[in-house]
Amino acid sequence: xxxxxxxxxxxxxxxxxxxxxxxxxxxxxxxxxxxxxxxxxxxxxxxxxxxxxxxxxxxxxxxxxxxxxxxxxxxxxxxxxxxxxxxxxxxxxxxxxxxxxxxxxxxxxxxxxxxxxxxxxxxxxxxxxxxxxxxxxxxxxxxxxxxxxxxxxxxxxxxxxxxxxxxxxxxxxxxxxxxxxxxxxxxxxxxxxxxxxxxxxxxxxxxxxxxxxxxxxxxxxxxxxxxxxxxxxxxxxxxxxxxxxxxxxxxxxxxxxxxxxxxxxxxxxxxxxxxxxxxxxxxxxxxxxxxxxxxxxxxxxxxxxxxxxxxxxxxx
Ligand SMILES: Cc1cc2nc3c(=O)[nH]c(=O)nc-3n(C[C@H](O)[C@H](O)[C@H](O)COP(=O)(O)OP(=O)(O)OC[C@H]3O[C@@H](n4cnc5c(N)ncnc54)[C@H](O)[C@@H]3O)c2cc1C
Numbered sequence: 552x553x554x555x556x557x558x559x560x561x562x563x564x565x566x567x568x569x570x571x572x573x574x575x576x577x578x579x580x581x582x583x584x585x586x587x588x589x590x591x592x593x594x595x596x597x598x599x600x601x602x603x604x605x606x607x608x609x610x611x612x613x614x615x616x617x618x619x620x621x622x623x624x625x626x627x628x629x630x631x632x633x634x635x636x637x638x639x640x641x642x643x644x645x646x647x648x649x650x651x652x653x654x655x656x657x658x659x660x661x662x663x664x665x666x667x668x669x670x671x672x673x674x675x676x677x678x679x680x681x682x683x684x685x686x687x688x689x690x691x692x693x694x695x696x697x698x699x700x701x702x703x704x705x706x707x708x709x710x711x712x713x714x715x716x717x718x719x720x721x722x723x724x725x726x727x728x729x730x731x732x733x734x735x736x737x738x739x740x741x742x743x744x745x746x747x748x749x750x751x752x753x754x755x756x757x758x759x760x761x762x763x764x765x766x767x768x769x770x771x772x773x774x775x776x777x778x779x780x781x782x783x784x785x786x787x788x789x790x791x792x793x794x795x796x797x798x799x800x801x802x803x804x805x806x807x808x809x810x811x812x813x814x815x816x817x818x819x820x821x822x823x824x825x826x827x828x829x830x831x832x833x834x835x836x837x838x839x840x841x842x843x844x845x846x847x848x849x850x851x852x853x854x855x856x857x858x859x860x861x862x863x864x865x866x867x
Contacts, residue, residue, distance in 0.1 A: 552581045552582045553580075553581040553582065553636065553637035554581060554582050554584045554605075554606070554634060554636045554637065555577040555580055555581045555582065555583055555584065555636055555637050555638050555639070555640060556584050556586050556608075556627065556630060556631070556634075556636045556638070556639040556640070557570065557573045557574055557577050557583055557584065557585050557586065557604070557639075557640045557641075558573075558586050558588070558623070558627065558639070558640070558641040558642070558647070558650065559585050559586060559587045559588070559595075559599065560573075560641075560642045560644065560647065561587075561589070561591065561595060563589075563590070563591055564590065564591020564592070564594045564595050565591075565595075566595045566598050566599070567642070567701075567747070568701070568702075568706065568746075568747045569642040569644070569699075569701040569702075570585070570599075570602075570642070571598070571602040571706035571708075572699070572701065572702070572703070572704040572705070572706045573640045573641075573642065573699060573704075574599070574602040574603055574604055574706075575602065575603070575704055575705070575706050575707045575709075576640060576668075576669055576699060576704045577638075577640055578603050578709060579669075580637065580638070580669065580671070580673065581637050581638075582605040582606065583603055583604050583605055583606075584604065584605060584606040584607070584608060584634075584636065585599045585604040585606070585607045585608070585713070586607075586608045586610070586626070586627065586630065587599075587607055587608065587609045587610065587611070588610045588615050588616065588622075588623050588626060589610075589611065589613065589615055589616035590611060590613055590616070592607075592609050592611055596713075596715075599713060600710060600711050600712060600713050601708050601710055602706060602707075602708055602709065603707075603708070603709035603710070603711045604711060604713040605711060605713055605714070606713050606714045606715070606716065607713045607714070607715050607716070608630060608716050608718045609715055609716065609717050609718065610626050610717075610718050610719055610720070611717070612719055614722065615720075615722075616731070617730060617731055618722075618726060618727050618728075618729060618730050618731065619729040619730070619731060620646055620649050620650050620653065621653065621722075621725065621726035621727075621728070621729070622720070622722050622726045622727075623650050624650050624653035624654045624657060624726075625657070625720050625722060625723060625726050626718070626719075626720045627639060627650065627654050628654055628657035628658050629718075629720045630718065631654070631658045631660075631694050632658070635694075636694060637673070637694075637695075638669075638673050638694060638695040638696070638697060639651075639654065639694060639695070639696045639697070640669075640697050640698075640699055641654075641696070641697075641698050641699070642698065642699065642701055643664055643665050643666065643698035643699055643700045643701065644701065647698050648664050648665075648698050651664060651696050651697075651698040652664075654696050655693075655696050658693055658694055658696070659692065659693050660690065660692060660693025660694045660695070660696050661690030661691055661692050661693060661695065661696070662690070662696040662697075662698070663675035663677075663688055663690060663695070663696070663697045663698065664698040665677060665698065665700055666697050666698065666699050666700065666703075667699070667700050667703040668703060668704070669697060669699070670687070672689065673689065673690065673695040673697065674687050674688070674689045675687065675688050675689070675695075675697055678821070682798075682817065682820055682821040682824060683817060700802055701746055701802065702746060702802050702803055702804035702825065703802070703804065703825065705804075705827075741772075742771065742772070742776070742777050742778060743775070743776070743777045744777065745777045745778075745779055745793075745794060745796075745801055745803060746801050746802070746803055747777075748776060748777035748803070748805055749775075749776075749805050749806045749807070750771075750774045750775065750776035750777070750805055750806060750807045750808075750809075751771075751776055751777050751778075751779045751796070751803050751805045751807070751808050751809070751823070751826070752767055752770050752771040752774065752776045752777075752778060752779070752809045752811065753767070753778070753779035753780055753781065753796055753808070753809070753810050753811065753813060753823070754766075754767035754778070754779075754780055754781070754784055754789075754790065754811050754812055754813070755780070755781035755783055755784050755810065755811065755812045755813030755814065755819075756781065756783035756784060756787070756812060756813075756814075757811065757812020757813065757833065757834070757852055758784060758789065758811065758812045758852065759812075760789060761788065761789040761790070763789075763853075764778075764780075764784075764789055764790055766811075766852070766853070766856045766857060766860075767780075767811055767856070769856075769857070769860045770809070770811070770856050770859060770860045770863075773859075773860045773863040773864050773867075774807075774863060776805075776807075776809075777803075777805075778790070778794060779794050779795070779796040779801070779803065779823075780794045780795055780796065781795070781796070781797065781813045781816075781819050782795055782797055782799065782800065782818065782819070785800070796819065796822040796823050797816075797818045797819040797820075797821055797822035797823070798817075798818040798819075798821040798822060799818065800822055801822060802821075802822045802823075803822060803823050803826065804823075804825040804826055804827075805826050805827070806826075806827045806828065807826070807827065807828045807830065808823050808826035808828070808829050808830070809830045809831075809832070810823070810829070810830070810831045810832070810833075810840055810844075811831075811832045811833075811852050811856055812832070812833065812852045813831070813833070813840055814833070814835075814838050814839060814840060815831070815838055815839040815840025815841070815842070815843060816839070820843060824843060828845045828846070829843055829844045829845050829846075830844060830845065830846045830847070830848070831843075831844045831846075831847050831848070832848045832850060832852050832855045832856060832859075833847070833848075833849065833852075834849065834850060834851050834852070835849075836849045
């Protein structure tokens with residue numbers, strides 16, 4: 552089967568969930584060949600095997616991660632030239648999309664970004680206008696380079712014993728034009744990262760104020776969940792913008808999404824509608840969110856949320 556290169560998204564050896572999603576997607580269309588760039592491979596190799604990498608290209612040279620994105624595009628371009636993969640998949644993150652663009656120029660290929668699924672023939676599916684329209688696009692020149700949105704594919708384990716091959720690239724001067732001079736680790740609380748969490752509890756305008764968000768946090772903590780928010784809540788300054796879920800916020804696809812005091816506008820749905828199980832708490836039985844839910848509670852969140860937290864805590 553043809554090889555499909557998957558750029559591993561990791562931070563100092565800690566592999567991001569999106570990599571497992573990309574490996575799962577790649578396996579549907581060929582042999583998934585992970586491309587590891589930078590240090591930390593030894594601690595992560597088992598995870599790549601667990602999600603079915605048939606091969607891992609390991610470029611461990613620290614120089615490759617000492618500069619901003621360009622070296623990664625140069626290494627991938629070299630692999631594309633030498634191995635002629637059927638496609639290259641990267642995560643549609645800020646960095647991933649920049650790598651995809653640079654790689655497309657270097658390999659004279661077409662690029663698709665923000666893809667949510669890949670069909671036969673490497674036809675990329677896009678979800679546009681807040682999820683109300685699905686469009687399909689196909690690269691017509693070179694190697695399809697496809698940036699896939701995190702959380703659009705459910706990762707499936709498929710244990711393998713990947714072959715390993717050490718690779719390197721001689722960087723051009725242009726690739727060394729911007730050096731990373733400092734990395735600051737963002738302070739993280741106890742809660743899981745929003746886009747990687749198995750459970751997300753989000754609050755909306757119905758929460759009524761910044762202080763009341765502690766109800767959402769308490770419910771989230773009782774479940775070991777991440778906290779999200781609607782744009783109405785973040786625009787009001789009740790919760791930071793980095794926690795906004797939706798078209799102009801983060802896309803999440805957890806096992807369980809609990810929407811509290813959120814009406815279910817199309818722009819909010821765009822960021823959470825692929826969640827496996829959706830629960831809403833809303834006092835308005837006509838709220839559009841109820842069209843989408845698996846379980847709906849019509850009630851006042853100030854009564855329902857604390858009771859739910861109490862009940863979950865009792866059962867632990
Ligand atoms: C270009 C564009 C991009 C956008 N991007 C995003 C985005 O990324 N994410 C996003 O979320 N929105 C986005 N929006 C905004 C979106 O259209 C909605 O305005 C927003 O999602 C509404 O947030 P909400 O559901 O919290 O508020 P509302 O729509 O005001 O809903 C509040 C809900 O709370 C319920 N409620 C009130 N009090 C209680 C109570 N005591 N108990 C239970 N329920 C109660 C109400 O019945 C109501 O259903 C975008 C809009 C535009 C135009």
